[in-house]
Every structure is written in C-alpha cells, then in structure tokens.
Amino acid sequence: MPVPEGYHVVRSHIRRNPRPSAKKMSGWSIVGVCALVWLWSHFVGFGDTGTATPNNQAPTATSAPATP
Numbered sequence: 001m002p003v004p005e006g007y008h009v010v011r012s013h014i015r016r017n018p019r020p021s022a023k024k025m026s027g028w029s030i031v032g033v034c035a036l037v038w039l040w041s042h043f044v045g046f047g048d049t050g051t052a053t054p055n056n057q058a059p060t061a062t063s064a065p066a067t068p
Contacts, residue, residue: 007014025033 001009003009003014006017008017009015
C-alpha cells in the first residue's frame with residue numbers, strides 16, 4: 001500500500017506526520033482566557049465604574065410639612 005508524502009502508517013492506519021510546533025494558542029485556550037477575563041471583571045471589576053447615584057434629593061413642595 002503506497003503512503004502519500006507527509007503521511008505514515010500506524011497500526012494499519014494512515015496518519016499525517018506531525019507538524020513542527022509553532023506554539024500557537026488553541027481555540028480552547030483562547031476561550032478559557034476570555035472566560036477568566038469575564039469572570040474577573042464580573043466579580044472584581046475594572047474599577048469604580050458602578051451606576052450608583054448619590055441620593056441627594058431636595059425636598060419638594062409636596063413632601064415638605066404643611067405650615068399653619
């Protein structure tokens with residue numbers, strides 16, 4: 001059985017020869033890093049960018065006590 005160039009035979013199966021490692025990040029590694037950044041920003045936060053507004057309401061005419 002002829003084996004194409006770039007392939008070899010392992011236990012009667014034709015397999016592709018391993019490529020040289022380029023030290024790339026796999027898709028799952030990228031997804032994991034994105035998940036870690038999201039979790040970190042969700043629980044720790046990027047700073048004081050909350051939407052809390054100060055509760056400095058001035059009394060209005062309807063909420064002021066009536067004077068006799």
